[in-house]
Amino acid sequence: MAQPGSKWPGSKWNDQRVEGMLGTLLQTGVVISGIVVLAGGVLYLLRYGRVPAHYETFDARRGSLRDVLGVMRNAWHGDGRAIIQCGLLLLIATPVARVLFSMIGFALEKDRLYVLLTLIVLVILLYSLLGGAA
Amino acid sequence: MGSVAAGLLGALTGLGGGVVIVPLLALAFHVNIHYAIGASLISVIATSSGAAAAYVREGFSNIRIAMFLEMSTTLGALFGAFLAARLASGIIAVVFGSVLIISAALSTRKLVEPLVAGPPDRWASRLRLSSSYPTARGPESYEVRHVPAGFGLMFGAGTLSGLLGIGSGAFKVLAMDQVMRIPFKVSTTTSNFMIGVTAAASAGIYLRRGFVTPGLVMPVVLGALAGSAIGTRVLVRAKTKWLRLLFALVIVVLGAEMIYGGVTGRF
Numbered sequence: 001m002a003q004p005g006s007k008w009p010g011s012k013w014n015d016q017r018v019e020g021m022l023g024t025l026l027q028t029g030v031v032i033s034g035i036v037v038l039a040g041g042v043l044y045l046l047r048y049g050r051v052p053a054h055y056e057t058f059d060a061r062r063g064s065l066r067d068v069l070g071v072m073r074n075a076w077h078g079d080g081r082a083i084i085q086c087g088l089l090l091l092i093a094t095p096v097a098r099v100l101f102s103m104i105g106f107a108l109e110k111d112r113l114y115v116l117l118t119l120i121v122l123v124i125l126l127y128s129l130l131g132g133a134a
Numbered sequence: 135m136g137s138v139a140a141g142l143l144g145a146l147t148g149l150g151g152g153v154v155i156v157p158l159l160a161l162a163f164h165v166n167i168h169y170a171i172g173a174s175l176i177s178v179i180a181t182s183s184g185a186a187a188a189y190v191r192e193g194f195s196n197i198r199i200a201m202f203l204e205m206s207t208t209l210g211a212l213f214g215a216f217l218a219a220r221l222a223s224g225i226i227a228v229v230f231g232s233v234l235i236i237s238a239a240l241s242t243r244k245l246v247e248p249l250v251a252g253p254p255d256r257w258a259s260r261l262r263l264s265s266s267y268p269t270a271r272g273p274e275s276y277e278v279r280h281v282p283a284g285f286g287l288m289f290g291a292g293t294l295s296g297l298l299g300i301g302s303g304a305f306k307v308l309a310m311d312q313v314m315r316i317p318f319k320v321s322t323t324t325s326n327f328m329i330g331v332t333a334a335a336s337a338g339i340y341l342r343r344g345f346v347t348p349g350l351v352m353p354v355v356l357g358a359l360a361g362s363a364i365g366t367r368v369l370v371r372a373k374t375k376w377l378r379l380l381f382a383l384v385i386v387v388l389g390a391e392m393i394y395g396g397v398t399g400r401f
Contacts, residue, residue: 019197026186034180034359041352048349067342084348088176088355092337094183095330099204102197113261118201121331124208128215128338 018105025101026094033090040075040083047080068130096125153234155354156299157388160227160401165350167223167230167401171299172345175337177358178301182330184359194267195323199278199316202261203288204331207306210292211335218297219343227396230298234389237304238382257281267320276317284314288328296336301329 071089074082103118155177159170189195218226258264258278266275287309295302303325310321340346395401 019195023186023189026183030180030184030359034356037352037355040348041356044349044352081348084352085346088341088346088348088351091176091179091183091355092334092341095179095334098183098186098327099201099331102201105197114198114201117205121201121204121208124205124212125331125335125338128208128212128335129341130338 018102018108022098022101022105026098029090029094029097033087033094036087036090037084038087040080040085040087042080043078044080044084092129096122096129099125153237153300153385154388155358156230157234157392159350159354161388161391161395167226168218168340168343168345169347169350171218171226172337172340172347173351173354174299175295175333175340176346176351177354178295178299178333179330179337180355180358181361182301182326182333185326186330189323189326194319195327196263196265196267196316196320197324197327198261198265199263199310199314199320200324200327200331202263203285203306203310204328206285206288207292207295207328207332208335210289210294211296211332212339213289214293214296214298215336215339216296217293221297223401224396224399226297227392227401231389231392231394231396233294233298233300233302234385234392238385238389240304240308242379242382255279255281265320267317274317276320277315279315280313284309287313292332292335295329295332296339299336299340301333303329 068089071082071085075086099118099122103115103122106114106118155174156167156170159165159173160167165173255278258281261281263278263281264276266273268274288306291302291305291309294300294305303322306325306328307318307321310316310325311318314321316324337346
C-alpha cells in the first residue's frame, strides 16, 4: 500500500511517519529535561538562594561542569548545579536525537544519499559536544 | 529571576527567545555577554524542540531540505562559536545590535508567497528536495530553486547563530523562501527544526568552554519552556500584526542599546 510522501511504495517507512515519531520523542525529551532542570534548580536555590550570583566576568572555577562525565558524577552526589547541567545536556541532546533518528529513518527508507548527509551533520554535532579544542 | 520574562516575551512574539534574552541579560542584568549567549543558545534549543511536535503534526516541514541545509548551518555554527572566543565583547555587541535591527526590519516585511517560474534547480532534483505540503485544496507540490546560493546563505545564518546565540530563524526563513523559493509554511516549520540542530552545534562548544552556567541558565530555560507553551496558545488569538510591530520597535531599541554599549565599551 502506497502512503503519501513515500518514494518507495513497498516500504512502510516514509518521511511523515518518521517525523511523527520524532515529534513525540522530542516533546518527551523536552518535558523530561525541564523536570530535571526544575528539580536541580529547587535544590540549588535551597542551598545558594541567598547568595547573590555574579556573572559580570568569566570565572574559570565555574568550569567544573564542562564535560559530560564530570556533570554526571556531580549530579549523582546530589549537587543541584550538576543536576541542572544534566537537564541541560538532555536538552542539547534532543536535536541530536532528532538527527540520529532521521538517519535511521532514511536507512529504513533505503535512501543512502540522505543517510550519508545526515551522518555528516551528526559527526559535526558530536564533534562540538565531545571532541576537539573548544 | 527576571529572565523568565525574557523567555516568555521571546516565545510570545515568535521571533525566538535569543533575540531578547541576550540583550536583557547583558544590558539589564550586566551578565557577561558570553554567559548570556550560552544561556540563550540553550533556550533556543528548548523552544525549537518544544515546538517541534506541534509543527510535525501539521506535516509542513521537509526533513530532506532541513538535513541538507544543516550541513551548512552546523559548520557555520562551529565557525561562529570559534569567532566568539576570539572577538572582543564590544565587537560582538555591535554585531548583535546590527543583526537585531536587521531582523526587526525583516519581521515587519510583508509575507508574500514567492513566485515560482522556470525549471527546477539541477541540485534540487539530484537531492530530491522538492516535495508537497497539505493545503485546504489538498496536497500542493513545490519545487526548490537556487540550491547552492541557499546553502551558502545558511552558512552565514549558522555563523550568526554560533556567534550571537540566536536561532537566526529570520535569516533562515529569508534564505529559504526568498532565495530557494520554498513555500512560506514549509520554510518556517523547516527552519524551526534547523534552529535547534544549529544551536546544538554551538551549544556543545559553549558548554565545554564553561559558558553554560547552571544558576544562570536554569531560570532562562524554564522561562523559555513556559513561554513557548503559553505563547503558542496566546498567539493564536492575539492581534499578531500589532504585536509584531510593537516587538519590532522593542528590538530596534535593544539593538541600538547594544551598539551604543559595544562602542562605549560597556561589555
